[in-house]
Amino acid sequence: xxTEQARVQLKTAYGVFHLSAFSNDANDPMPHLVISSENYQSxxxxxxxxxxECITGELFKSERCECGQQLDYALDYIAKHGGIxxxxxxxxxxxxxxxxxxxxxxxDLGYDTAEANKRLGFGYDDRKxxxxxxxxEHLKVKRLNLLTNNPDKMNAFSKGKITIEKRIPVEIPPNxxxxxxxxxxxxxxxxxxxxx
Ligand SMILES: [Zn+2]
Numbered sequence: 069x070x071t072e073q074a075r076v077q078l079k080t081a082y083g084v085f086h087l088s089a090f091s092n093d094a095n096d097p098m099p100h101l102v103i104s105s106e107n108y109q110s111x112x113x114x115x116x117x118x119x120x121e122c123i124t125g126e127l128f129k130s131e132r133c134e135c136g137q138q139l140d141y142a143l144d145y146i147a148k149h150g151g152i153x154x155x156x157x158x159x160x161x162x163x164x165x166x167x168x169x170x171x172x173x174x175x176d177l178g179y180d181t182a183e184a185n186k187r188l189g190f191g192y193d194d195r196k197x198x199x200x201x202x203x204x205e206h207l208k209v210k211r212l213n214l215l216t217n218n219p220d221k222m223n224a225f226s227k228g229k230i231t232i233e234k235r236i237p238v239e240i241p242p243n244x245x246x247x248x249x250x251x252x253x254x255x256x257x258x259x260x261x262x263x264x
Contacts, residue, residue: 070202073099083147090203100199101155103143104207108150113233115151117142117215118200121159124168131245132172138238142215145236151215152207154200161185162194180252193257197224204230217259239263 073096075088084106091099108114119142125135142153160168167188174184182192201224204212211231214222215238225232241263242250253259 070100070199070206072102072206078103080143080147082143085147090199090206098157100157100203102203102207103146103153103155105146105150105152108152109208111150113211113213114209115146115149115215115236116204116209116212117146117151117153117238118156118197118221119153120156120161120195123159123165131243132175133246133249134240134242137240141238141240145215151213152204152209154203156195156197156200158195161192162196163188163190180256181249182252182256193220195220197221201225201228201230217253217261219258219260235260237262 070090070092073089073091073094075086078085078087085103086106088102088104089099090102119135119139122133122135124130125133126139129136145151146153159165160171163171163185167190170188171181171184174187175181179187185192185194197220205228209230211233213234213236214232215236216222217238222232222235237260239261247264250261250264254261254264
């Protein structure tokens with residue numbers, strides 16, 4: 069059972085948050101991380117971002133995707149309006165960083181982001197959101213505003229007891245490198261993107 073293993077106050081460039089780590093095992097080196105504003109419990113519908121790890125986009129500011137800018141937007145939004153960011157350790161849409169690098173090689177041969185994962189023997193999108201729902205239940209969230217463009221994340225809530233009050237778009241303008249990637253996200257994965 070996933071549970072909160074540790075919690076601390078964290079002052080950041082965005083504002084003051086609490087940082088906590090959730091895992092099955094207290095010594096798990098890659099726990100899910102939760103950043104929450106200090107006031108989220110007083111909000112009727114806290115603003116929630118479920119964000120899957122993307123080390124290339126977030127840490128190295130790769131232009132192949134828009135994950136780093138989405139993380140930045142979500143942290144800023146949550147600092148200003150209150151809420152929770154759940155950082156799920158499912159790099160590369162669930163295939164891990166080694167396979168993501170291999171998928172980028174496939175993409176450089178002309179395959180799109182969905183085809184590339186399939187060519188490596190994976191699903192188009194292997195991410196799961198059950199752990200995020202468990203964490204939100206642990207945090208006693210009953211209703212929320214979800215920061216997402218991804219209908220799969222909204223559908224993940226159809227099973228549980230948590231209600232989505234409204235969707236808050238996290239749309240980042242495309243650059244020359246990621247335009248085709250964003251077009252696949254919209255056309256193949258059905259993401260709700262207006263600027264593509
Ligand atoms: Zn990314």
